[in-house]
Amino acid sequence: MANVKSPAIEACGLRFEISGKRLVDDVSLAIPAGRMVGILGPNGAGKSTFLKLATGELRPTAGRILFDGVPLAQAHPALLARRRAVVPQSSQLTFSFSALEVVTLGASVPGFGLSDDHSRAAEWALDRVGLAHLAARAYTDLSGGERQRVHIARAMCQLATAPPSPGETLLLLVDEPTSNLDIGHQRRVLGALREAATEGAAVLAVLHDINLAAGYCDTLALMREGRLIAHGAPDEIVRDDLLSHTYGCALDANQTPSRTPFVLPITRDAPEPATPVFTSSARHHASDVSSG
Numbered sequence: 001m002a003n004v005k006s007p008a009i010e011a012c013g014l015r016f017e018i019s020g021k022r023l024v025d026d027v028s029l030a031i032p033a034g035r036m037v038g039i040l041g042p043n044g045a046g047k048s049t050f051l052k053l054a055t056g057e058l059r060p061t062a063g064r065i066l067f068d069g070v071p072l073a074q075a076h077p078a079l080l081a082r083r084r085a086v087v088p089q090s091s092q093l094t095f096s097f098s099a100l101e102v103v104t105l106g107a108s109v110p111g112f113g114l115s116d117d118h119s120r121a122a123e124w125a126l127d128r129v130g131l132a133h134l135a136a137r138a139y140t141d142l143s144g145g146e147r148q149r150v151h152i153a154r155a156m157c158q159l160a161t162a163p164p165s166p167g168e169t170l171l172l173l174v175d176e177p178t179s180n181l182d183i184g185h186q187r188r189v190l191g192a193l194r195e196a197a198t199e200g201a202a203v204l205a206v207l208h209d210i211n212l213a214a215g216y217c218d219t220l221a222l223m224r225e226g227r228l229i230a231h232g233a234p235d236e237i238v239r240d241d242l243l244s245h246t247y248g249c250a251l252d253a254n255q256t257p258s259r260t261p262f263v264l265p266i267t268r269d270a271p272e273p274a275t276p277v278f279t280s281s282a283r284h285h286a287s288d289v290s291s292g
């Protein structure tokens, strides 16, 4: 068993219930150091709830989360701050901090300001997400996609200012990091997460874009109705039958010449309605109104 490292984070039989509804149901998933795992699944599948359990924001109804083999609830907050960064799905930040100040929020020590290392890490992180030119801009004046990249940079800065000791793993937990981004910035952000994994971090990312997930993640975990229904290499998950069933629509899986799997919705076989639906219902509505 040489070279087998315990996972950076591991969910064991995780369940979360609220008001008698099971949002996460018996999910077991391990993310080892150096791996990027994408969580996929339809809206409401339980992906964000699972991520919140993994960050400790929610406490499981049953099962447990281990961080480097230790129950997450027992991990010291200082250790978590040094080794684990979280990017939630949305942020309510309304102060007019500059982009640079937001990026340093996770790294500054109250009363001591920023060290040179922190400042350098923040500038590096902003540059990594293509925002170096907006470092001084008020966060509240940034676009949605720019704000999203600021939060990715904040997480990267947080981890970059605390290089791990030998044997320690950094953990990055991100919820839909590309939802507001154009395709170029999607690539840039996923490339940065991929690079973090290649350098040894464990990365868990909730993603909606199956093709980007297949291109950047080592494995894909597919959730539906709170359950983990499949977990494997991208070519084991990006399959017509599995995805069409999971998402409830006809999907066509294929591979690029470099053998990266991808999927497209099947639209060519869908018959066009004889009468445009909107026009037809609008006409009915108009005749109801005139005859009433």
Ligand SMILES: Nc1ncnc2c1ncn2[C@@H]1O[C@H](COP(=O)(O)OP(=O)(O)OP(=O)(O)O)[C@@H](O)[C@H]1O
Pocket: 018, 019, 021, 023, 041, 042, 043, 044, 045, 046, 047, 048, 049, 050
């Ligand atoms: N506090 C709550 N009370 C009841 N139901 C909840 C609560 N929070 C979330 N849910 C429900 O739990 C289910 C899972 O939510 P979750 O946000 O984890 O889904 P998701 O897979 O991340 O979805 P999406 O892709 O739309 O972001 C959804 O049906 C949601 O409506």
